[in-house]
Amino acid sequence: MDKIPILRMGSFLLVTIQVDLYDRLALNLEADLVQMVQKTNARGVLIDISAVSIVDSFMGRIIGNIASMSKILDAETVVVGMQPAVAITLIELGLPLKGVHTALNMEKGMDLLKSMIDTPEEEANDQPLDDFVAE
Amino acid sequence: MILSLSKDTIKISQEQDVVFLKNRVKETAVKIKMGLVNQTRIITAASELVRNMMRYANGGNCVIEVVSSGRVNGVRLTFTDKGPGIPDIAAAMRDGFSTGRSLGLGLPGTKRLVNEFDIKSKVGEGTTVTIVKWANG
Numbered sequence: 001m002d003k004i005p006i007l008r009m010g011s012f013l014l015v016t017i018q019v020d021l022y023d024r025l026a027l028n029l030e031a032d033l034v035q036m037v038q039k040t041n042a043r044g045v046l047i048d049i050s051a052v053s054i055v056d057s058f059m060g061r062i063i064g065n066i067a068s069m070s071k072i073l074d075a076e077t078v079v080v081g082m083q084p085a086v087a088i089t090l091i092e093l094g095l096p097l098k099g100v101h102t103a104l105n106m107e108k109g110m111d112l113l114k115s116m117i118d119t120p121e122e123e124a125n126d127q128p129l130d131d132f133v134a135e
Numbered sequence: 136m137i138l139s140l141s142k143d144t145i146k147i148s149q150e151q152d153v154v155f156l157k158n159r160v161k162e163t164a165v166k167i168k169m170g171l172v173n174q175t176r177i178i179t180a181a182s183e184l185v186r187n188m189m190r191y192a193n194g195g196n197c198v199i200e201v202v203s204s205g206r207v208n209g210v211r212l213t214f215t216d217k218g219p220g221i222p223d224i225a226a227a228m229r230d231g232f233s234t235g236r237s238l239g240l241g242l243p244g245t246k247r248l249v250n251e252f253d254i255k256s257k258v259g260e261g262t263t264v265t266i267v268k269w270a271n272g
């Protein structure tokens with residue numbers, strides 16, 4: 001049985017989809033990813049779809065599911081490298097990729113994730129130390 | 136008048152057939168020098184229709200044709216099933232209408248992706264959906 005590998009990098013999970021997913025593979029990825037987010041307390045999920053030439057409503061929904069389930073587990077999802085033809089087609093199809101962030105490539109996606117999860121931490125760091133001591 | 140230049144019938148009954156069909160649609164589109172965005176549109180449309188056929192009618196047939204309008208070539212796909220049929224086509228064509236607890240995007244979305252779209256359905260007999268994408272359409 002084929003399986004899509006999930007890589008862990010710090011508090012992020014990385015997935016590169018190299019083939020056009022058939023349904024079973026996509027469903028397995030959804031389940032595996034959500035489980036991994038929970039197990040590793042990941043804060044971000046990066047999905048590279050630059051090698052994917054077709055995203056239909058089913059695939060789109062899987063990506064949306066991954067994003068909303070990850071969100072519940074406090075992780076943001078960024079889809080990177082979507083081919084322009086795929087982006088055009090998704091818009092015409094009318095698929096709302098709710099809660100899914102997009103970036104041009106892995107590097108930009110990583111930056112985006114960092115900026116999203118860093119903000120609250122920085123705020124916390126800004127608090128005077130006394131606040132913590134007082135507790 | 137639309138002329139049919141080649142014709143190929145593919146039986147759809149399991150998931151592997153879907154992959155095979157998408158590849159054949161792609162080959163056909165490439166053969167008539169369809170641009171990449173249009174290729175993506177017609178393959179995505181095929182994916183939606185074949186999914187409906189599997190899900191609601193347990194499979195069926197897809198005929199892939201190269202067609203010509205005289206001026207330009209295109210790919211015509213005809214999906215035929217002997218499933219339950221669609222009682223209210225107007226409703227099924229609406230964005231968000233689904234009896235499968237899904238997004239209800241397949242049919243209306245497919246219509247937006249292609250140049251010609253035709254659906255015929257009879258309750259108890261089955262459904263036929265025909266789409267055409269012109270090479271430069």
Ligand SMILES: Nc1ncnc2c1ncn2[C@@H]1O[C@H](COP(=O)(O)OP(=O)(O)OP(=O)(O)O)[C@@H](O)[C@H]1O
Nearest residue numbers: 187191220227233234235237238239240241242262
């Ligand atoms: N081949 C078919 N046979 C019988 N009923 C069909 C067929 N295709 C579509 N339908 C009916 O039309 C409705 C709308 O189809 P459509 O593809 O637009 O949405 P969906 O399949 O419900 O959701 P989505 O495609 O977004 O996952 C379906 O819910 C189903 O009731």
Ligand SMILES: [Mg+2]
Nearest residue numbers: 183187241242
């Ligand atoms: Mg559908």
